[in-house]
Amino acid sequence: MRTRSRRRLAAGAAVYSSIVLTTWLAAGILLLLVGYLVFRGLGPLAKVIKYGVFANSGSALLPIWFRTLYLMAAAALLALPLAMGTGIYLSEYARESRLNAWILGAIDGLAKMPPIIYGLLGWGALAPRLGEGKTALIVLLASAIWLLPQLSTMTYAALQDVPGSFRRDSLALGASRWQTAWRVLIPYARRTLAAKVLEGMARVGGEAAPVIMIAAAWPSSYGQPPTTLPYHLYSSLVGSVGPAASHHFGTALLLILTSICLQGAAVQLRRIDNDLTGSVRDWERGRW
């Protein structure tokens, strides 16, 4: 009896420690990645951000970074009103029907569509119509169209997460549906909404694929392509011969720091939702 329980204890300890090891190893690789980029990229970044590579002002990171930030903000601002209207309508006004479920499924499917599709849209549909040289506008439009289904489903999901009692009480007080949605449900879901918008912005700002496609619409003789930070990194990586140079690490560091900052803001906003101790009581944690 005694040896058996001891053996079980040993087995439990082995499994537990392997779980801990795996988890910390995986998280450690992610942290190591950031650490490596800081290690290799911090020095070059300080140099390149202002003066560019070999004092070539065209490759200075600061304007490119600003352009990327501008793109993220503008795309979110363009897409948000329409997306919120759609989300509110689908969640609060539309009757629950099979058609509604189909529409929701379609929007969700498009939200999960790979970004290269939206790049293809810019390359094949927007670029020929809007004319040459308007690459910045096309990138902006393609990003906004890409964000549109994401933000719609996000609004819908956030509204659906609001407890039904809020809706019921508001309606019982005589508020209209719009008043309920705008003054009760949206304020309740505000933090989640803001966090999801930040996540969407991080995604738009970090994705190179749409810009790669749109930049390919014209030969480079038409002038500088619309560089955002990820596209800049991609094109300088592909264009350079030989192993990665130090300024690549600088660009990558700036890129990853931007994404981490946006995500950090999102995590901070959703702090209340992120209650990890919900299911297991605190005193139970760490025991096995």
Added chain:
Amino acid sequence: MLRCRQRILGSRQDNSSYLVGGLTTRLLQAREEAWRDPVTSPGFCPNGMNRLSMGTQGTRERLAGTNRRFHFGTEEILQLCAAATLAILGAVVIFVVKGAVGSLLSMDLESAVIVTAAANSLAIAAGAVIVALPVSLVSALYITELAPSKPARAIWVTVRLMSQVPSVVIGLIGLVWLTSREPSSAISPVMAAAAAPLLLALIIYPRFTSFLVEHLRQIPASLRASSYALGASRWQTIAYTVYPAARSGIAAAGFFGMGRAMGDTAVVLVLWQAFSGGNLIQEQSQRLFTLPTAIAVTAERGWHHSEVFVMALLIMIFSLVFSSLGRRFTQRHWRGKE
């Protein structure tokens, strides 16, 4: 209170039109009762979500007594928003489908390229999911079930912060890791082909983990409490209660991750560009020629425009299939969330 009730129910007092149809008597009775008293009546709710919103006025009711033909208010504005969104998204789909149909009809496709690209995409995405899913399941279980709260929070925050890492950065890291010791032409094809799934796994691991943690947290504590009350140990609870309850979420995560890994462009593209040196025959890069890579490279070099749309349609179809499969597995939600 009476006024509220009147306001809520007023427009639907005459519901005779709802009583026509092939419904059974019992359902009709339940529905009748639901209309009469939506708060207390059990069961059947025509609106699904919340019983009270069903009685509020819609456009048709507002126009019922008047001789106006249109009503323009918030509901209509929102309807327009939804219609505009659907129109834009429909235009995206139609654009791709039209291009694909056009090039399929023109019949000058190199179908071999398309088929290999699709197969490569599927293989790489499947590899990434196979590597990342078990690891993130373990991490999610550790975060929600096992860890003391501080380590759990530390890992959770790390995972959340890294969940939107730009894929170009991962591509750069992969390139540095592969070419640090030998030039890209000397790397064995197997190594080159194995690197892509590993790097993609690095990208989807944080997303998997946060998805699974969200899912595990949805499982009601009463299930765990019942398991403990029956005398089960922690391992038994995890193995026989938590894991079976989480299985649908794991499957959903797998499908969503497949879609995400298939659609990822930059990692594979950077590797492909480095290994191929610009031609398709290079041995190391053959397995890296995925659908998004093919689309981007074709567009960049203006090779065959007709294939781009077919490949885009393929990747759309794959992504739709995976996301709808994933959604099917997430349908179950727990009642009485605690």
